[in-house]
Amino acid sequence: MSTGDLIRDERVRGRGLFERVFVRPEIGALAAALVLFVVFAAVSPVFTQPASLATILYGASTVGIMAVGVSLLMIGGEVDLSAGVAVTTSALTAALIAYWFGGNIWWGVLFSLIAALAVGALNGWLLTRTRLSSFIVTLASFFMLTGLNLGVTRMLTGGVATPSIEAAPGYELGREIFAADVPVFGITIKITVFYWIALVIIATWILRRTRVGNWIFASGGAPAAARASGVPVRATKIGLYIGVGFCAWLLAMHQLFAFKTVQSGEGIGNEFLYIIAAVVGGCLMTGGYGSAIGAAIGALIYGMALKGVVYAEWSPDWLKFFLGAMLLAATVFNVYLQRRAARGRIR
């Protein structure tokens, strides 16, 4: 056949700007965030004050940092139920090493990083080796880490919390790096907000502009096709779990240097907050679709809801109900959008 012999299907129209915008995964979350902001701003005058916004951003960043790793993992087709307690494990590792061996707290920080990455690698390795679902594998590691956190802490300290690290050499530097207050135009913003933004930018760069990003989408969207195309699916998934481990370490170091002691029973249930942020932000549970920016908006929604309820002087009892309803609405909306996108019917 000749090369100029094009098959043009008169039934198919091109896609306009409006259509392109509405297949973006984060669009639903963005609309929800705007509505939420307007509602809280109308109800509570305190909500829109600069100091309140800084507090909201801080609350959002503590979920958002983890949501970056978790959203990438979900785009890669897996979940991590151990992400919440892994943060506590990481903080405990640093605190307990500092307590047991004494010396500079930075040894603890360093070993904690290694441990966090190793936990991630182990999750990923077990998953790809056993070919079990990530729900089962990380449920198991969730329980094991929960037990380890309590058991090792009691074994070494005799209590349920680690002693304060305030006196340890290197503490001041750690506090400057992981828990500093950064003044911006007279408003004090926690440094975690900047880490969060940096992680979102890096993750978005990886997803949209690098080979690895292509592999993440493919590994989640159609693992068999990805493997057949020469994508290292196993390595990609293990790498994603290691990414979650890194995020857990970063958040853990913030908590350690901000609060000085670590409660060994903390972190349980937080994994669901990260998943909510990712899913509300447009990540599909089944993988292959989503964005880090969406997850960031999801975390922002959480931050606004968490603090907005307080500023509006509503009962915080309703927060969880609200989060659940939000998750349901976002998921229904996202699945609807994604189905239309897959059929090319966004018009």
Add this chain to the structure above:
Amino acid sequence: MNAPLLRLTGVGKTHGNVISLADVDLEVHAGSVTCVLGDNGAGKSTLIGIISGNHAPDSGILEIDGIPTRLTSPRQALERGIATVYQDLAVVPLMPIWRNFFLGQELTRGWGPLSRLDIATMREITRRELAGMGIDLRDVDQPIGTLSGGERQSVAIARAVYFGARILMLDEPTAALGVKQSALVLRHIRHARERGLGVIFITHNPRHAMPVADRFLILGRGRTIGAFPREEASIERITALMAGGDELDELLRELDED
């Protein structure tokens, strides 16, 4: 004559205590189409798995360009120039067409941590290559799931040809397609042959095999039950072999008597 692109000699594979494939010979030459036919359970999938590097054979020899080779991953097979296009898992539906086209072989610019996808070039090449195959895809940014089955197969074939595949293996490319779309895929197979590729076309439909095949290999219950060139082939002969010859005659006679 040169060594064939690919030669299997006495290849076999067992899954547990089931013999999936036994003592199969196959030669693939440049610029020719070898059709592998067989009913369900004949061993086609196992043969595909062996050639695509998904699993190594338990017995026999696999030679590429006359050199005995052991393929242990699809990536290795790809590096040796063997591209496989699967019926249902050729593409990632939610990803844009151009990302699918370059999946696993992305073009990058820059160095080290700043190494990034060369998106403009990849879009342009995708559009050009597909147009060269007679497919105008309007917008290479749309999810590939929005294309028809025939178009998706065509993209997968165009991709294999573009990346310098010397051996193109097509797993039931026409099985789920309508008449027009099947014709489109068969045209691409001829096109690939004209470009000098060795094509392995796996199907269970003799009607799709006849117009393009140079050689036939008929599998039945994991064994070779027929291997002959085009001149000796007819749809009747192939159908009879695939259905187990005598059994089919028997069945037809019974049906006639009813």
